[in-house]
Amino acid sequence: MEKNDLRTELNPFEMLEELLWQDQFELIFPENEKQSELRLVYLMNDAVESFLVFVNAKMTGQYQPDYEGELEAELSRENTENGYTYVLVVHQGDSVVTIFFENLKVETHLYRYGDLGHFWVKGYEYLRQLEYRIAILHTKCEYLGADAASEEERKLAELVHFPPLNYACYPAVPAKYIVPMVDVWEPTGQAISIMEELASEARDHSLLQCLAFYRKHHGKRMSRLLAWMLHHVRHGVVVDLLMEKLMRASENYPVRSYKTEKLKSENSASMNEEIEKREVCDTKASEQRTVSVVGGISQQLYEKILMQAVQRKMELEAQGKQVTLVREEPFTTAQDSVEYKVYLMIWKKKRGNRIVEVERFSG
Structure with missing residues (x-):
């Protein structure tokens, strides 16, 4: 797009073509087998999480989530008794992924x-x-x-x-x-x-x-x-x-708010110990405990990190210092490498320049 150009309308099929032309093909699978919608990441950053959603989708073939090469793709449309069925065939090198779906829609979540x-x-x-x-x-x-x-x-x-x-x-x-x-x-x-x-x-x-x-x-x-x-x-x-x-x-x-998920057994022992210490629950609850997970850490640990940063900010401001709190957080849907962290930017002056000293709080 040229400078100052804004997309006037969202056409999901054009957006799909755009992604494939850019060799982008990151799928997000349903959380359970009963769900039939398959998501394709369209745009993910701190301001937005946007997906193309394959409605009533079925997939065959071997999807390679870590594939980074060129893609070859072909989209066709077939007339069935229930209406049109679309078929998307994507070649990831030697692997072929085929997605059958009834429609394509855009799902967008905007965040602070x-x-x-x-x-x-x-x-x-x-x-x-x-x-x-x-x-x-x-x-x-x-x-x-x-x-x-x-x-x-x-x-x-x-x-x-x-x-x-x-x-x-x-x-x-x-x-x-x-x-x-x-x-x-x-x-x-x-x-x-x-x-x-x-x-x-x-x-x-x-x-x-x-x-x-x-x-x-x-x-x-x-x-x-x-x-x-x-x-x-x-x-x-x-x-x-x-x-x-x-x-x-x-x-x-x-x-962003994070769904309650079942804690997976492959989590580190030290993390499990931290969760065991901090979660308040019925001692007779199921062995498969559930906690709110933010970027791999429990909700309790997340709150602890934020509280530590806020308390430190108040201490510094009581000393007359200017402090700005900045958060770093993972996406709600796609798995990324970002963990939840909180930073304090402590403002200072040095030879006529404004600089900041950065303190980090994390799990």
Whole structure:
């Protein structure tokens, strides 16, 4: 998609074609045999979990969940007594997967992302969190269209095209994980206008003057100068204002909740001991105990981690320090490698620069 383009409507069959063209084919199987809907991951990030759902599906063949090569796929439609039946044949190298289904629909869950983040790259971590949140917001808008985001979100998403704040200057992930954008150093006029609005609201006149110059003379050198200015104390109000706007834009979405699952026997003995200590239940309950599991840890341990971080935050704030709490959490459906963690960004000043010291709390 070109800059500023948003999907106008969701056509699940076009979305399926798009995934297969990108060699993406990650299936999520039903939790029990009675369920007949098979899910294909469409978009997963901290802001959204979206799937293509094969309705009344049956699958044959050997699915390879770890396959990362090129895909060959063919979709056909057959007329049956009960209506149309679709047949999707996917070649994963030498393996062939065939899915028979009656219809294809889109399932989307939107989540709060304004206080979520990851600390994969060191140095000016708060600016990297901004880059990350803007990037996932833009992806949500780009792939799921205007209906998946508010007007304010669609506006803020345009900042992905403001080089001083995108991965060109403050990448949130290591270089090998970055998906390159076209003309990453080329800002859009709309992105510059948004930054001018922020600078005006913050009464940062020197930044306003630089942005006016940047509109006429943008490039790597000027982008890097503006990126350098953004971590200075004198321009901190603009950064804080942008963080606050992203937080407000996402606050109406729910936080993730995790289903109660049966604790699997392959969990480590130490984890089982932790759960045994902390779970309150009837001693006569079934041997197959159930607990709420978040990223492989019990609900009790999750609450303990969050409480430790909150208590530490209160201690630091009582000392007069500015502290921001950031959560990192796994997806609700697909299995990923992210565990539940809580971070505190403790704000400091060093030779005119704003930096943060990061404390981590995890299981």
